[in-house]
Amino acid sequence: MTVKTRFAPSPTGFLHVGGARTALYSWLYAKNQGGEFVLRIEDTDLERSTQEAVDAILEGMSWLELNWDEGPYYQTKRFDRYNEVVDQLLAAGKAYKCYASKDLLDEIRAEQEANKEHPRYDANHPKIKAVNEAAKDGDPYVVRFCNPKEGSVVFDDQIRGRIEIRNDQLDDLIIRRTDGSPTYNFCVVVDDWDMGITHVVRGEDHINNTARQINIYLALEAPVPTFAHCAMILGDDGAKLSKRHGAVSVMQYRDEGYLPNALNNYLVRLGWSHGDQEIFTRDEMIEYFSLDAISKSASAFNTDKLLWLNNQYIKNSDPEYVAKHLQWHLDQQGIHKENGPAITDVIQLVGERCNTLVELAQQSRYFYEDFDDFEPGAAKKHLRGVAKAPLSLALEKIKALTVWNTENLHQVIADVCEALEVGMGKVGMPLRVAVTGIGQSPSVDATMNLIGKARVVQRIEMAIAFIEAREANAQ
Missing domain, CATH: 3.90.800.10 (Glutamyl-tRNA Synthetase; Domain 3)
Structure with a gap:
């Protein structure tokens, strides 16, 4: 027997995290068993179903990369x-x-x-x-x-x-109904029968529907699928999941900068476990997943845990994968990555510091765009008169570099510290603000290496001019 599962949302709203988890469990079980996964749109509620909701469901499934083997089928086309x-x-x-x-x-x-x-x-x-x-x-x-x-x-x-x-x-x-349209509980049975569905994974709120549907299967002399009813997802305060807890369209997680693999990893652990393992590759989820390992108890949605997991995925995923999903955020923020280093190099340097792709895009900006102003707080603290000598000597040494790499830039900073008999912070922090415009960045030598010599020189010169103007205004 070929295992065949299905995800069958009603297009009366967006694909939210509860539905996404159901889809993920169904998809994983089919893949684990070498079976097939069907997508079916249950749109018999003609008054509440909308094309916008259909599009949102398809977009959410595609973004999560839960690809279906059959479908999407539409119940309104099977009357x-x-x-x-x-x-x-x-x-x-x-x-x-x-x-x-x-x-x-x-x-x-x-x-x-x-x-x-x-x-x-x-x-x-x-x-x-x-x-x-x-x-x-x-x-x-x-x-x-x-x-x-x-x-x-x-x-x-x-x-x-x-x-x-x-x-x-x-x-x-x-x-x-009196208008001749069939109803949900009946259509589901006929669909599952016709489509050869062997396993139905859905929420525990469907248990009473399951009893009604089994009687219809038996009346039709149709095979009865195996059922698996998942417990609900609660907010971290124990209340029913709502918008303030995260019961929103999965595409909002895209908008907020989550990677689909991170969200899938988080959702699979909302009720399922494999020992103490927290982080799973896609292949590991498929290999280890079983319906028997799903908990009967409700799970609590924890945004902080999801944020932590997303950071792990940004840090440890293939930079090409991160870059693929980062591109949407670069476009949203108007950042053109052709004006600077390879985005995968920026991801490897900056990604460890970022919990979301929104942050990663923001932290990438200074690699691709010049700026006219320094962050006020950082400039006030680090671009003072005392910083002019370290910046001027660093500029001189940077201009003289014939081989541009992180090691040589690190040596420049060390040489300036030694020549002026100052600590690393007295050189590194003014350089950081000068070349990035802000007070926080990865190591300044690696950052300068990616920004490139011409931009670094121009930005240090701008910082020195800023200090001189500040001194002039103070007189």
Whole structure:
């Protein structure tokens, strides 16, 4: 048997972290088993589904690099197939037409609640039977599935173990509305049957739906998939995940400077573990992943942990991979990398200091762009009269260099310190502010090496002029 999983979001909103984790688990299990992964857009909610949401889901899946083997399928393009199966159930007596209006059902529900009864649809209720018996051709109706009245639905969940739900707790659910459109729970079953889905990974909020759907599989004599229901994700304060915790579109994480591999690594650990290992390559996630290792307990989303993990990925990933995703941020900030060193060299030098790609792009700017002003605080502290002599001597020695590399630049700084009998900070800090315009950067020798001789000379000259102007104004 070929394992086949699916991710089937409803396009009523963006792809958020809960959905992304479900997609990741489904994708990983398929890859671990040498199987296939299907993307299906469940857009039967015609009022709430939007093309914008569809586009956002596809963009999010592509950015996370959760590539699908089949799809995307759209339920709205399969209505003929669903209605064909509804008609088969009607003909077999496994479904029936119900003419009861919404108002009548609301009235019955109110009566049940007043009598402290469990509110549910009852096809044998006298008022419903009367309406159905009096119905004429042309009257509006829905089609309801004949749910078994005795026994229980029992299934072995891959995460939660044995689950049993009594059939008398389940209604005869509507499978086709009065307008002729099929409903979610029914479409899902037909889709999974037609597409050969063997394993369904989804949130624990679907457990009651699973019981209803299993009865439909059995009525259709279709194979029942294996189910795995994941616990919810909570905020770090224990409350249900909301926008303030991070329940936002995964593309916002792109915008905030996260690498997709870092987000995938973080999401896979929200409920799954492999010993004490925290950081996984993509291949390791595929190799080690199993549904049995997913926790039954809810997981807490921790933005600080995600930020730490993103820093690890920026520092340790192939610079070409980082550069691929950094490009979007360079474009957003208007930085043109053709005006300076190889971006992979900048990433290797600056990346260790950055938690996000937004920071990395910001810290890359001075390698590619000249500036007219120095950061005020850094200039006030380090571009003072006392810095003119170290900068002037460093400039003289830098101009004389015939071989431009980090080692020679380091020696220039050491020679200036020795000649002026000052500590490294008295030379290095003014040089750092002079060549970067700011007070923080990687080692100044390596930074100057990447900036290049012409720019370094021009910027030191600008810093000396700044100091001289500052001294003149002070007189």
